[in-house]
Amino acid sequence: MRLSVFLLLLVSGVFIIMSVSIFFIIDDLVKNEKNTKQETISAIASDFSALLSSDLNERISDIQVLSSPNSPLLNPELTMSEKNDYLLLFKENYPSYDSLSVYDKYGTKLYDTRNLGIGNNIAESVIFTHTRDNLFYYDRTPIIVDDLEKTALSNILPIIRFSSSLITDEGEFEGLVIANYNVVSLFNNLLKMSDPSFEYALITDKNSIIVKSVNYEILDDSIISPHFTSDSVTVDDDWIIAISYLPDFQRYVDHDELLVVVKINSNVAFNKIHENQFYLQLTAATVAGLLLFIVLLAMRKLSKELLYIDSILNNITIGKTLRKKKLLFDEMRGLESEVLSTEKVLNEEKSSNQEKLDMFEQTNDIIQLVASGDLSKKLPPNNSDSEDIALLKLNINSSIEKLKKLEDDKQSFAAMITHELKTPLVPIKGFIQMLSKEKLGKLTDDQKDAVDEIHKSSEVLYNLIENILLAQRSNVKQRSLNLTTINSSKILNSAFAKLSTAMKDKNIEFKKIPHSNVSFIGDFDLLIEVFTNLIQNAIDFVPVKFGKITISCKENDNNILFSITDNGIGIPKEKQNDIFSKFYQVDSSATRKHGGSGLGLAICKDLIESMGGQIWFTSQVNRGTTFNFTLPLAN
Incomplete structure (x- = not known):
């Protein structure tokens, strides 16, 4: 039967280890899958950001070509109509530009590829002043100067405005050229190469959307803004959001940051993972349950016999009579025999220990009384078979008698010595008072000082005697x-x-x-x-x-x-x-x-x-x- 016990314990151990291992493995698989999802969305956001930044940098090059000293726009021999034709030709070659405009050095619009707002003045606008002061400028917000232009442009259109100063070879400021760039075409081309399960947008760090995918769900500032801390992937209960800031593309004046947002609903992203996790854990739980059921059946008999051994141990502690029982396992039978043989020894020791415990309690009580100064109690006469206990009682009682005699002698001596010291002090103090009051004749100053010293010394001696008396009374509890x-x-x-x-x-x-x-x-x-x-x-x-x-x-x-x-x-x-x-x-x-x-x-x-x-x-x-x-x- 020893082998059966070993096998039962082995199966139990294997069951526990396997159950724990399965759950840890499943949990690791789920974590790895989630990490992969986050890495994927982060890579997509970074790629989007890099491609958009590269394209916008090319637009800087375009505006630099338009505003270079050799540009037709600075050629005094060309008419405004010819210069406008040059802009139309430029726009035809770069269809992503929504429009191009030229303003003179006073801020008045001279010509425009859409022929809108001719004559309007933007001299007081931010884009005019910043471009004039910094040569190049970028602004995602179009300037709307009249109702006609307002119909073509608005703050929510996917327009990024690039501007550059028109400077002659002599360094004279002649005006500026503005190119309104529409990022929709580029953005849509990037979407064609991307995973459609994700949502995409190009926004500012104020959560103003430049362009977005059709499936992009607009989130409140309170939800999206906490994710703007840096280029990172953040996960909460509702969303996995990847943020990637566009690198600086020759901006000379501070603006809202541009960033790419790639996000997906957490439930959508992790739904398949959670389903797989559920089925794996359900399978593991089923297998573990079956194994547990088998182990419980096998251990049931052993458990009953362990309870029986526990019961006979409890019976020993309360003094009940023990009876043998037929047991299946060899170990339990051996343990039962050892318990029963121990019972007899315990009963013998119990009787001896009880006598020693009684003696200890009596001795402790006597010690407490002696410590408090009470020497009136002794241990009761010896009625024990133990020679050690009898000798201990004799020694303790003898010591109490000696202490009592010493205490009596001390009290007698203290009473005698204090009486003998106090008796002569009474007339001494009386005569000192008579001398100090000069009832025995006038005293010189030196004599008065001497009398005062005698008086002080007698008071010290009197207080010393009183303290000795008080201390002795406290010792014998006479107070x-x-x-x-x-x-x-x-x-x-x-x-x-x-x-x-x-x-x-x-x-x-x-x-x-x-x-x-x-x-x-x-x-x-x-x-x-x-x-x-x-x-x-x-x-x-x-x-x-x-x-x-x-x-x-x-x-x-x-x-x-x-x-x-x-x-x-x-x-x-x-x-x-x-x-x-x-x-x-x-x-x-x-x-x-x-x-x-x-x-x-x-x-x-x-x-x-x-x-x-x-x-x-x-x-x-x-x-x-x-x-x-x-x-x-x-x-």
Whole structure:
């Protein structure tokens, strides 16, 4: 049965490859046929353009002969009648000319092969002035000067007017000769040699038609004009249009461009191609369908057995009992045996893994509690057969006991040391106040300065002790929050008022900017502590002169955002990751310039997070630092 599976897969692969290949081949054939059609129409347009240009260049030669100094038209000994006979003879030899006329140097028509408009004056016309100034001129638009002439010529007739100045040997301008050339005869001769399925026209780039084939469908400017960009073939939903501009044939003044248009309706051009494409694709689809039907019948049995294997795999995952089934394909029978033998191993592993998973979840819960400072929980007593799990539980519980003892010792030591430090500070501060108020006698200026220094140092020591106590309470979760609704402007004003005096003493520019006045949730007293720590920290690090500190607040999504910005020395990038750690100092050397316990920022972080907020900062060395923290709005 292995061979049958191989053959089925092989047939499927061949079917897919053949179907795709047929459609690609048909598509390429259609593209090649369309490209050939476009190349053909482009070549026809180029040939038409070249032949017309060649003929029009010959007409330039004609007009040059008529206007040469040796021309009878400049012979003073000939009468006007004789000169007119010369023009009639010239026209008889070149029947494509519609008419020839001669004008004097003042623009008055002297004679004409049609004997029309004699005496009319064209001195103010473009053709007269341009021909006089440029010797030669070409104009596709005839000059119509009277009603009689209007009946013979019109703007839509296939007339191209060539003109030349009549210059004597002495260089005197004597007038001009104009030849009206009809391109119909030449155009019709070219049509006889062309494919009648195409439409042909000689037009200007303003879409004015000079001459066209009988089957030429006139298109609106909006349709034809976009195709005038250059000599090219363009294809859209309705037309294939080839444009070929006639080369310049001695034009000395700008005119509308002349171009040959060869076009064919897209449906007409591609109808046969589309029919062939349809029948080829229909045949390919029929063959592919038959092959697919055969392959589907052959694969049906294999598909059912694959579904059966899938079902027993699903049953393993949900714990259902498996039953063997008679299968046709050897591979499916082998796979079934492997699945059934694996089931037993999986069941054994499942029991062991579940016990390990339970242990992992319990351990993770304990770790989360320990990380948050809660050492009251332990792992339950061991009831497992696994020695590894029993040993792990024992080690974890032992470690928790050790941590709990260390925490108790630390708390006792902190309470003792802060009490012992705080107790003597009370009378020291009392005596300092009595001395500063001169209740124990008058003080000299030096004595007053000394008392002030003692007072400042005692305040620093007192704040340090308070910070240690606050940090210890935060560690064991002894702090109780008094969460209330607080007005953002009120808390900002309170912080500003509390620290303004310190700013004046150090000549620091202190600003508050309440961008928003909203209500939020927090502990008012603890927030004042946060502001005090952050602003005091900024005071320590701004310049002695020109120091600036700004506090502000604004709404930020569903939070209120407070910012404390200074222009201090900034925090080096390599120090920023540890800035919220307890007892951390940016400069921890013995010679550091700034004091402090290193607890202030750690306390701020703990207080803000306990109120449901976040705190962070941005800093640049020698540019300053901004501390930001958010708290949830009241709504």
